[in-house]
Each structure stands twice: as structure tokens, then as C-alpha cells.
Amino acid sequence: MFNNKNISSIDQLYTSANTNFDRKRSEVSSSASNTYETYRNAIQKQQQTESKAEFTDKTRLVSDINKTNDFGNTTASDSDRVSSSAIVKSGRNVNVNSLLTDLSSVQANVLKNRNAVSSEASLAASVIEQNLENARNARFGSIIDVTGDGGVLKLLLKPGTSDEFPSFRSDVKVHFIGTLPDQEQFEFNSSLKDGIPFGFKCGEGMVIRGWEKAIKTMRLGERAWFLIDSEYGYGEKGVPPVIPPNSRLEFIIELVELNKKTVTSMLI
Numbered sequence: 387m388f389n390n391k392n393i394s395s396i397d398q399l400y401t402s403a404n405t406n407f408d409r410k411r412s413e414v415s416s417s418a419s420n421t422y423e424t425y426r427n428a429i430q431k432q433q434q435t436e437s438k439a440e441f442t443d444k445t446r447l448v449s450d451i452n453k454t455n456d457f458g459n460t461t462a463s464d465s466d467r468v469s470s471s472a473i474v475k476s477g478r479n480v481n482v483n484s485l486l487t488d489l490s491s492v493q494a495n496v497l498k499n500r501n502a503v504s505s506e507a508s509l510a511a512s513v514i515e516q517n518l519e520n521a522r523n524a525r526f527g528s529i530i531d532v533t534g535d536g537g538v539l540k541l542l543l544k545p546g547t548s549d550e551f552p553s554f555r556s557d558v559k560v561h562f563i564g565t566l567p568d569q570e571q572f573e574f575n576s577s578l579k580d581g582i583p584f585g586f587k588c589g590e591g592m593v594i595r596g597w598e599k600a601i602k603t604m605r606l607g608e609r610a611w612f613l614i615d616s617e618y619g620y621g622e623k624g625v626p627p628v629i630p631p632n633s634r635l636e637f638i639i640e641l642v643e644l645n646k647k648t649v650t651s652m653l654i
Contacts, residue, residue, distance in 0.1 A: 541612075544640075546641065560584055568633060
């Protein structure tokens with residue numbers, strides 16, 4: 387039978403399902419941001435190490451040129467022109483024009499690598515965020531808009547065991563917990579109090595519209611969380627004094643019987 391320990395477990399399950407989305411979204415954002423910085427810094431450090439060695443060597447050669455600045459004692463006239471220049475120093479021939487071109491190429495590569503780091507890090511952050519989202523969906527499922535207008539939202543908590551869905555005039559039995567999200571999660575009804583599943587026939591007006599929509603999305607043995615807008619619940623009248631007018635309703639529902647086929651409930 388249902389006891390206080392079961393109630394505590396169900397409350398924890400409900401709270402996890404209801405609050406995990408914002409927390410996971412925050413974790414995704416934080417993880418993606420941290421990974422972006424780590425990835426960017428690692429690549430930049432590698433690129434800087436490689437570029438620094440190459441750039442330092444070429445800068446040293448330019449310094450050698452500036453310090454020497456000696457092309458000999460050749461006398462030049464107005465009609466003379468320079469076709470090429472070379473400096474012989476410490477056994478090395480240095481072509482000035484080629485050296486300056488190489489320096490420009492190094493600077494361009496540094497800028498290119500910096501842009502590549504930013505682009506690759508952004509891509510890495512995006513991939514990580516998507517992987518975390520996929521992991522979240524695999525663990526908790528994703529929110530489904532059952533009615534298409536936000537009136538009935540669904541979160542899968544446990545998959546069903548068959549491919550059959552309830553249809554018009556299907557006989558079903560469910561265990562459920564009903565709470566009011568706008569009334570500090572006040573529990574207004576539950577089949578777990580006496581351990582007897584609630585049974586009804588689909589499409590005959592025995593339950594609120596939100597339930598009719600919700601149950602038809604469930605497989606035998608499935609457990610899901612539903613948020614039902616007042617339009618699909620008890621509307622402007624409510625059910626005084628328990629359910630105020632225009633109240634949203636939250637349910638954890640487990641489909642335990644469909645057309646005489648049954649499964650053992652995990653809620654009791």
C-alpha cells in the first residue's frame with residue numbers, strides 16, 4: 387500500500403521533473419562558456435608558442451639588418467637604380483624584400499589563427515551545448531505541447547511497454563497525483579491515497595478535457611507529468627473550495643490498464 391515513504395519518493399520525482407529544466411539550461415550555459423574559454427586558451431597558447439619562435443627568428447634578422455645598415459662604400463649616381471639588395475652577415479645571405487614579405491605573412495597567419503580559434507571554440511561550445519541537451523532529453527524527456535496551444539504540456543517520466551494508445555471508448559485505469567502549481571503545490575487529489583486506480587472510458591465526458599487529451603498520448607505502463615491550463619481543466623468555475631477558478635492543474639499520471647491489459651504500477 388501507499389505510505390509516507392512512497393509519498394516522499396513521488397514528491398522528489400515530481401520536483402525533479404518540474405525544476406530540472408532551468409537548472410540544466412543553466413548548467414549547459416555555464417559548461418559551454420567554460421569549455422569555450424578552456425578550448426580557446428589551449429589553442430591560443432599552442433599557436434602563440436609556434437608563432438613566437440618563427441616571428442622571433444625573423445625579427446632578429448631584421449634587427450641584424452638595421453644594426454648593420456651597411457651596403458658598402460659604393461658610389462652611386464643619379465642614373466643608378468637598385469635591382470636587389472643582400473646583406474652578408476655571420477655567414478648568412480639575407481634578402482631584404484623577401485624578409486619583409488615573410489614578416490607580413492607571419493603577421494597575417496597570427497591574425498588568421500586568432501580568428502580560427504574564435505570560430506572553432508564557438509563551434510565546440512555549440513556542440514557541447516547540444517550534447518548536454520541531448521543527454522537531458524534522454525534522461526528526462528522533452529516538453530511536448532499536446533494541444534498545440536500550450537493548454538496541455540507533457541513530460542515523459544517513464545516509457546510505456548506497448549505501441550498501443552487509448553482511443554475513443556477505450557477503457558483505461560490510471561494512478562495519478564493532482565496538484566495546484568499556483569497554490570504552493572497543494573495536492574488536491576490522488577489515487578495513491580487508497581491504492582485503487584481510477585478508471586473511465588475515453589471520449590464519454592467522464593474526465594476534464596485536459597485528461598482526455600493527455601491520456602490519448604500515453605502507452606500502457608507509461609508515466610508522465612502534465613501541466614493543464616484552466617481552459618482544459620475546470621475553467622472559470624473551478625471546484626470550490628478545493629480548486630479555485632481559473633486554476634492550472636499538474637498531474638503525474640501512470641497508465642496501468644488499457645482495454646483489460648494491465649501492468650504493475652510503480653507508484654504504489
